[in-house]
Amino acid sequence: MKETLKELSEIVAQANDIFFERNKSVDTLMGIMDKTLRKQGMEADAITIDCIAINKKIVLVLHDSKPDLVDIALGDKAGVVHSSSEHVLKDVNIAQIIAMMEENFLN
Structure with missing residues (x-):
């Protein structure tokens, strides 16, 4: 597992x-x-x-082509994306992820 994925997954898990x-x-x-995505041809x-x-x-x-950024998409299980935004990876934090979860899963 790549280090950036590991670090981001720890933030998301917390x-x-x-x-x-x-x-x-x-x-x-x-x-x-x-x-999974790599097997589908996405880097x-x-x-x-x-x-x-x-x-x-x-x-x-x-x-891989944007190592300092993370794309965050909000959608449903079928893959329909309602909104998507790009964030600077080093700025993504636990509070921001919690806020997204509360906004999307509680409203």
Whole structure:
């Protein structure tokens, strides 16, 4: 696993744990895609946060061609993306991920 993916996955895991502590009735599932996208021909890794009960998903994509950035997409399990934005990787933090989860999984 690449170091950037490892570091970002640790941030997401911590955010997911805090989110669950605050919202025990909302189950989420975190996934790491460190080979799946590459097998499909994409030079990227991803972390997913799924809220299966309400069919919503947050996907954080690390493209090899943009090593200092992360694309964050909000959508559903079927792959429909409702919004997407690019963030400076070093600026992504636990509080920001928790805020995204609360905005997308609680509203």
